[in-house]
Amino acid sequence: MIVTLTANPSLDRTVNLTGRLERGAVQRAESVISQAGGKGVNISRACVAADLPSIAVLPAPKGDPFVHELLAAGIDCRPVEHEGDLRVNVTITEPDGTTTKLNSPGPQATPRLLAELQDALVRRAAGADWTVLAGSLPPGAPPEWYAGLVVALRAAGARVAVDTSDAPLRALVDGLTRDRTCAPHLMKPNGEELASFTGQHAEQLEAEPAAAAEAAFDLVRRGVESVLVTLGPHGAVLVNRGGAWHAAPPPTTVVSTVGAGDSSLFGYLLGDVTGRAPEQRLSLAVAYGSAAAGLPGTTIPHPRQVRTELVHVTRLNLPQGV
Numbered sequence: 001m002i003v004t005l006t007a008n009p010s011l012d013r014t015v016n017l018t019g020r021l022e023r024g025a026v027q028r029a030e031s032v033i034s035q036a037g038g039k040g041v042n043i044s045r046a047c048v049a050a051d052l053p054s055i056a057v058l059p060a061p062k063g064d065p066f067v068h069e070l071l072a073a074g075i076d077c078r079p080v081e082h083e084g085d086l087r088v089n090v091t092i093t094e095p096d097g098t099t100t101k102l103n104s105p106g107p108q109a110t111p112r113l114l115a116e117l118q119d120a121l122v123r124r125a126a127g128a129d130w131t132v133l134a135g136s137l138p139p140g141a142p143p144e145w146y147a148g149l150v151v152a153l154r155a156a157g158a159r160v161a162v163d164t165s166d167a168p169l170r171a172l173v174d175g176l177t178r179d180r181t182c183a184p185h186l187m188k189p190n191g192e193e194l195a196s197f198t199g200q201h202a203e204q205l206e207a208e209p210a211a212a213a214e215a216a217f218d219l220v221r222r223g224v225e226s227v228l229v230t231l232g233p234h235g236a237v238l239v240n241r242g243g244a245w246h247a248a249p250p251p252t253t254v255v256s257t258v259g260a261g262d263s264s265l266f267g268y269l270l271g272d273v274t275g276r277a278p279e280q281r282l283s284l285a286v287a288y289g290s291a292a293a294g295l296p297g298t299t300i301p302h303p304r305q306v307r308t309e310l311v312h313v314t315r316l317n318l319p320q321g322v
Helices: 039-049 066-074 111-125 145-154 166-178 191-199 201-207 211-222 260-273 278-293
Strands: 002-006 010-017 029-037 054-059 076-080 089-095 099-103 128-134 161-162 227-232 236-240 244-246 312-316
Touching: 002 039, 002 111, 029 039, 039 054, 039 128, 039 260, 054 111, 054 191, 066 076, 076 111, 099 145, 111 128, 111 145, 128 145, 128 260, 145 161, 145 166, 161 260, 166 191, 166 312, 191 201, 191 211, 191 227, 211 227, 211 236, 211 244, 211 312, 227 260, 227 278, 236 278, 260 278, 278 312
Parallel strands: 002 054, 002 128, 010 089, 054 076, 128 161
Antiparallel strands: 010 029, 089 099, 227 236, 236 244, 244 312
């Protein structure tokens, strides 16, 4: 069982262009895809496709079409009542896979909403293999809210994975210095997010897996059990106390990168739940992410579309002292 939290859900609209995006011009769209989304929701979708039980916790009116869409898709959705219209995220994709995202902020969170979301998660966490905190926080939520959630979930016996960015990510990393009980069992930054709190260049981390692994190991030193760093076309690295590995992705014709990171995280979690070794979890993560990148919009791959046999995993030798 995987419980997911999407604290700031969105209606995802993907506009697929027939040519390059031109600012200020009128262009024709080849297609427009609309889907109830958010990082945690995407992971719950992947669970449904893989026949893995999942509960999706999110703020939304119970009668909202967003909730009905998820229920119709077979997702066990547990909305926490919240006033205000859900945000709309617009993604523009070009034929070569270039992706431009326009994300709106979402409705204002209240202390009541945040307390009820935490209660909903903690009540379900003990019976789950993983609880996933994914995506941005809504306006009104303090940046350190995820860090506090990790503390509460760990106290309830949950294994916690976090995939976030910007201020919530920085607050979580800063919190590790003061209190290791806010350390998630798994963190999944991408190269840019890892660079944001290490002071390194994202391009270097993405192109040099060993550098990304070395930077990620600092989180392991500070109490995080495992760190999965997605590196776009360069695959991903996995770091834990037992070592570090790099997985190179299979050849992929990129259609849309939206949701690829969520699929990678699900692949890792699926590997863990099914008892696979760390390097096999990494292979499954990269295979899922690559499969998602080859699909339109935020389409989540079905297990039959995932080709782990085409992923090449190598062990990395970190410098002494790391």
